[in-house]
Amino acid sequence: MTGRLAGKRCVITGAASGLGAATVALFVAEGATVLAVDRDPVEARPGVVALAADVTDIDAARDAVAEFGPVDALVAYAAVSFGGKLHETTRDRWAQVLDVSLMGTVTWIEAVLPGMRACGGSIVTVGSQIALAGGAGNAAYVAAKGAVMALTRNLAVDYAEEGVRVNCIAPGAIETPMLRRSFARAPDPVTKEAASRGRHAMKRFGRPEEVAKAALFLASDEASFTTGSVLAVEGGWLAL
Numbered sequence: 001m002t003g004r005l006a007g008k009r010c011v012i013t014g015a016a017s018g019l020g021a022a023t024v025a026l027f028v029a030e031g032a033t034v035l036a037v038d039r040d041p042v043e044a045r046p047g048v049v050a051l052a053a054d055v056t057d058i059d060a061a062r063d064a065v066a067e068f069g070p071v072d073a074l075v076a077y078a079a080v081s082f083g084g085k086l087h088e089t090t091r092d093r094w095a096q097v098l099d100v101s102l103m104g105t106v107t108w109i110e111a112v113l114p115g116m117r118a119c120g121g122s123i124v125t126v127g128s129q130i131a132l133a134g135g136a137g138n139a140a141y142v143a144a145k146g147a148v149m150a151l152t153r154n155l156a157v158d159y160a161e162e163g164v165r166v167n168c169i170a171p172g173a174i175e176t177p178m179l180r181r182s183f184a185r186a187p188d189p190v191t192k193e194a195a196s197r198g199r200h201a202m203k204r205f206g207r208p209e210e211v212a213k214a215a216l217f218l219a220s221d222e223a224s225f226t227t228g229s230v231l232a233v234e235g236g237w238l239a240l
Helices: 018-029 058-068 091-119 129-133 139-162 177-184 189-199 208-219
Strands: 009-013 033-038 048-052 073-076 121-126 164-171 230-233
Touching: 009 018, 009 058, 009 091, 018 033, 018 208, 033 058, 048 058, 058 091, 073 091, 073 208, 091 121, 091 139, 091 164, 121 139, 121 208, 129 139, 129 164, 129 230, 139 164, 164 208, 177 189, 208 230
Parallel strands: 009 033, 009 073, 033 048, 073 121, 121 164, 164 230
Antiparallel strands: none
């Protein structure tokens, strides 16, 4: 078996579509065996073990990891977003966003961490460029992603001496179903989409495989001296 992840066992949450699906495909192509986790169906195929589960279910996560075997890398994509300013966001919506986007990440880190503390490994969390630069009308999502980034730095320090690397990807607007849903919520979706595209210095949206390649780097041994970092993959959003 060859590839940058040859022989490694990796877990990817939010694996059914978008960034997660692209990363599953790339990791398998690079030699990994992937536990692909999502509440929506994921196709089991060579190199992919599919798990339909709520990412906040710690018992399901622990049981899956125990059966799958020691995990070399975790990429935690699972998140939800409903939009809305703070005064427009109900407590139920806050709870949903924080539960999936933050606590879903915590749940799977908690599940893989015992094995990684013993053998080392790479954890890749997923923030957002709008948690670094600010963004209008998405208070709960921005707060959750900001918390994920802060948690990343904390974990990187806490577990560095045990061989666990923890880094975060901050994507810009990436062509995914979640992005399309965000435009559909706007009063004028066409204008909203044009404004978002123009906000990137590259004047386009990212592709899922471009984020997957960043995850591949951080998960692989090529990033052996990288921890506590936020890797922005955002087409120049932060430069404007």
